[in-house]
Amino acid sequence: MAVGLLPRPHRFDVSIAVAGLLGGVAMWALGLHTSGSGLLPASWGLIPLAVTAGMELLRRTRPQFALVVGALALTFDMLTPGNAATIIMFTDLAYAAVLYGTPAAARRIPVITGLISVAVMLGFLIWWRNPQALFVGLGAGIVSFGPAATGALVRNHREAAEAARLRAEQTALLAEMDRVQAVTAERARMARELHDMVANHLSAIAIHSTAALSLDDPRTSQDALAVIRENSVAGLNEMRRLIGILRDGSGDLEPAAAPTLDGLDALVAGARANGLDVGLDTAHGKLPAPVELAAYRIVQESLTNALKHASPGRVSVALAQRDGVLDVRVTSPYGDREGPRAPGSGAGLVGMRERVALLGGTFEAAPEDSPDGKIWAVRATLPVSDTPQGDPT
Structure with a gap:
């Protein structure tokens, strides 16, 4: 900002002011005049010339x-x-007042200049009583209304272009947000799927390998190694299958069919083979595929957690x-719990909670008292009808 109350003028405005002033002085020196009234000497015309040139310095900062x-x-x-x-x-001042002024001024100035042009035309027509007065009104319109209307058109065009630019930026921002959300959701889905497919096998490997190392019993070690081999082979196959899916079907691997509640017997049998005392009680009819998958994964993860953390005793599964x-x-x-334990990260509970939330259900997992003592209870309520179209995987 310059010293004082007035802001520093734009360089282009300075150029207009200097060019207008020098051009006007040259016209005065050559005796080139418009059809003014001539009530004052020609030299007096330098005063409005200088004033108008000075106002050109404010055309952008103080347009009105x-x-x-x-x-x-x-x-x-x-x-x-x-x-x-x-x-x-x-x-130019009329044009700049509309282009750089406030929105209210941009709306008023073309109307006011148009009314002034009509008023001038009618006034001279009444005064002269001669059709030549129409040309006076036309000249007034060219000098005032024309530039103001042009400024309004340019301003509207600029505002429309700016609005289009902002809409394009907002669209790009929304698209980027959608992309980030989609990537985040896909990463969460992959994390749940990887955890559910592999965690059970790795937990069994960890438990039985620890038992084999801590117990000096050849028979126990042999049984533990058999379980370790079985789970490591199954886990490796699941990992290969998942990698094949992530690589968009490269190789001969095909995505495995989504597990259903028909596979609970096999799931429970595998848990029993890993040393859990599991009881299964199911009573359900035909269910939507997302509900069956979510229920299967919740039971699978709960059995995995029981294998890693539960004390000796009965594990009950009820649907x-x-x-x-x-x-x-x-x-x-x-x-x-006595004996070997497998470490936990809490990702399993997070995954179960996410699966239930995607279906619009409720989920609880906490210790509670029972007639048989303290138990860890996992409860999930999954809506069967009007299931949201989420991806429970």
Whole structure:
């Protein structure tokens, strides 16, 4: 900002002011005048010329003030023989007032200048009583209304272009947000699937390998190694299958069919082979595929957690369909555990909670008291009808 109240003028505005002033002085020196009234000497025309040139310095920063002062200078110039440079610079002030002024001024100025042009035409027509007065009104319109209307058109075009640019930026931002959300959701889905497919096998390997190392019993070690080999081969096959899916079907691997509740017997049998005492009680009819998959994964993860953390005792798995929902309940003994344990990260509980949330159900997992002592209970309620179209995987 310059020293004082007035802001520093734009360089282009300075160029307009200097060119207009020098051009006007040259016209005055050559005796080139417009059809002014001539009530004042021609030298007096330099005053409105200088004032209008000064207002050109404010055309961008103080457009409305510059237009008002320029209009007064043009009125004074009409009392002299007139200077074309003053008129030309005034037209630029009218244009700039609409282009750079406030939105309200941009709406008012074209209307006001149009009314002034009509009023001038009618006034001279009544005064002269001669059709020549129409040309006076036309000249007033060219000097005031024309530039103001042009400024309004340019401003509207710029605002439309800016609005289109902002819409394009918003569209790009929304598209990027959608992409990030899609990537995040896909990563979460992959994490759940990887955890559910492999964690059970790795947990069994960890438990039995620890037992084999801690117990000096050849028979126990042999049984543990058999379980370790079985789970490592199964886990490796699952990993290969998942890698094949992630590589978009490269190789001969095909995605495995989504597990259903028909596979719970095999799942429980595998848990029993890993040393769990599991009881299964199911009572349900035909269920939507997303509900079956979510219920299967919840039971699978609960059995894996029981294998890693539960105390010795009975593990119960119960599924019951009622009132448009499927209730899934898995309980296991809770308390201090002797013997080997597998580390847990909490990702399994997070995955189960996410699966239930995608279907619009409820999920709880916490210790509670029972007639047989302290137990860890996992409860999930999955809506069977009007299931949201989420991806439970």
